[in-house]
Amino acid sequence: MSATSIFTGAAFPLGPFVPYEHNPVLRPRGGSWESANLYNPAALVVDDQVVLLYRAHAEDIVSHIGLARSDDGLTFEREAEPILSPVEDYERYGCEDPRVVCIDGTYYLTYTGWDRHAARLCLATSTDLRHWTRHGPLFDGFDTFATVDPRGHDWSKAGVIVPFPMQGRWWMYFGEGALYWATSEDLIHWTPGTPDTEPMYAPTPGSFDADLVEIGTSPVLTDNGLLVMLTNGATRTVHDDGRVDVDYRCGQIAIDPDEPTRVLARLQEPWLRPQTFEDRNGLVSNVTFVEGLVQFRGRWFAYYGQSDTTLAVAVHDPARSWGASVRG
Known part of the structure; x- marks a missing residue:
C-alpha cells in the first residue's frame, strides 16, 4: 500500500472549512x-483513497476501531469487522479516539485505552492497517489534567506524531486538558x-x-515552514440545579519547528x-x-465527530480563501 501523511500547500490558519451539506x-x-455510536476518526490517504480509522460501539459503550474507505472523501464503504478491539486489561472497556501516521511504510496508531x-x-x-502490534501505554504516571482539574491517577489521551524528524528526533504532541510534547x-x-x-499550552480563560484543550489532528507543514495542528477546546456551564453543559469547538495552533516546544500562535475563534x-x-x-485531516485531490478534508454519535466532514477548497466579501 502507498500511504502519505505529508501534505503540501498548507497555511496558517488553514481554511475556511465548510461542513458538507450531506453530513453525516x-x-x-x-x-x-x-x-x-460512531465518531472521532483519524484519516489518511492510501492508494488514492481516503481511509478513516474511526471509533464506534454498541449499547455497551465498549469502543472498537473500524476502517472505512472513500474514492471522493465524502462517500464511504466500511469494513464489516473492527480492525482493533479491546484485548488487554488497560483497554478492556475501549480502544478509543485514534490518530494515525504513516512513516516509511509503517502505520503508527495512537489511541486511548480505557478501563x-x-x-x-x-x-x-x-x-497493513489490519494486523496490529501493541506497544502498550506510553506515559505511566502522567496526568494531562494536572494543571486543569487533576485526576489523581494516569490520564493521557490524544497523541499526534509529527511525520518527519525535527532536530534529530521524532516528536509527538499529546494531551487532553492541556498540551504536552514528547x-x-x-x-x-x-x-x-x-x-x-x-x-x-493550557486552556485560555474567556475563550472557546x-x-x-486537546490535540486534534496530526500536524501539517505550511509553505512558510510552520507546523499547524487542528485542536479541540471545551467550555463548561454549571447550572444552579447542578447540571453541567459542555460545548466542544475546534481551533488551530501553529508551532515553529525551530522552537518545537512553544505554541507560536493560536486561532482566536473556532473554525x-x-x-x-x-x-x-x-x-x-x-x-x-x-x-482527521487530509489533503485529497486539491482540497482539504477535516473529519470530526458529532456529539459522540455520528461522523462528519468539513471541506476547504483553496480556491475559496479568507476575505471573500472584500473581493466581492
Missing part, C-alpha cells in the same frame, strides 16, 4: 459492534519533555477552550462549532470534535 458521512449501523478508571495513551503499529529515537519509546505540571442537529444532539451533546 457515517452513522451507526444496527445489529453490529457499531450499532449505537473505566484511567485513560492511557497507547501505541500500536502495523504495515520525543523518541525509534517511534516506539517516548519520553515526555516536561513533568505533567508544566504543559506547553477555557476549560479544556468549527456545533450548528446542526447532529452537532447538538447525541451521547454527549454540543460537540464538534476533529481528529
Whole structure:
C-alpha cells in the first residue's frame, strides 16, 4: 500500500472549512459492534483513497476501531469487522479516539485505552492497517489534567506524531486538558519533555477552550515552514440545579519547528462549532470534535465527530480563501 501523511500547500490558519451539506458521512449501523455510536476518526490517504480509522460501539459503550474507505472523501464503504478491539486489561472497556501516521511504510496508531478508571495513551503499529502490534501505554504516571482539574491517577489521551524528524528526533504532541510534547529515537519509546505540571499550552480563560484543550489532528507543514495542528477546546456551564453543559469547538495552533516546544500562535475563534442537529444532539451533546485531516485531490478534508454519535466532514477548497466579501 502507498500511504502519505505529508501534505503540501498548507497555511496558517488553514481554511475556511465548510461542513458538507450531506453530513453525516457515517452513522451507526444496527445489529453490529457499531450499532449505537460512531465518531472521532483519524484519516489518511492510501492508494488514492481516503481511509478513516474511526471509533464506534454498541449499547455497551465498549469502543472498537473500524476502517472505512472513500474514492471522493465524502462517500464511504466500511469494513464489516473492527480492525482493533479491546484485548488487554488497560483497554478492556475501549480502544478509543485514534490518530494515525504513516512513516516509511509503517502505520503508527495512537489511541486511548480505557478501563473505566484511567485513560492511557497507547501505541500500536502495523504495515497493513489490519494486523496490529501493541506497544502498550506510553506515559505511566502522567496526568494531562494536572494543571486543569487533576485526576489523581494516569490520564493521557490524544497523541499526534509529527511525520518527519525535527532536530534529530521524532516528536509527538499529546494531551487532553492541556498540551504536552514528547520525543523518541525509534517511534516506539517516548519520553515526555516536561513533568505533567508544566504543559506547553493550557486552556485560555474567556475563550472557546477555557476549560479544556486537546490535540486534534496530526500536524501539517505550511509553505512558510510552520507546523499547524487542528485542536479541540471545551467550555463548561454549571447550572444552579447542578447540571453541567459542555460545548466542544475546534481551533488551530501553529508551532515553529525551530522552537518545537512553544505554541507560536493560536486561532482566536473556532473554525468549527456545533450548528446542526447532529452537532447538538447525541451521547454527549454540543460537540464538534476533529481528529482527521487530509489533503485529497486539491482540497482539504477535516473529519470530526458529532456529539459522540455520528461522523462528519468539513471541506476547504483553496480556491475559496479568507476575505471573500472584500473581493466581492
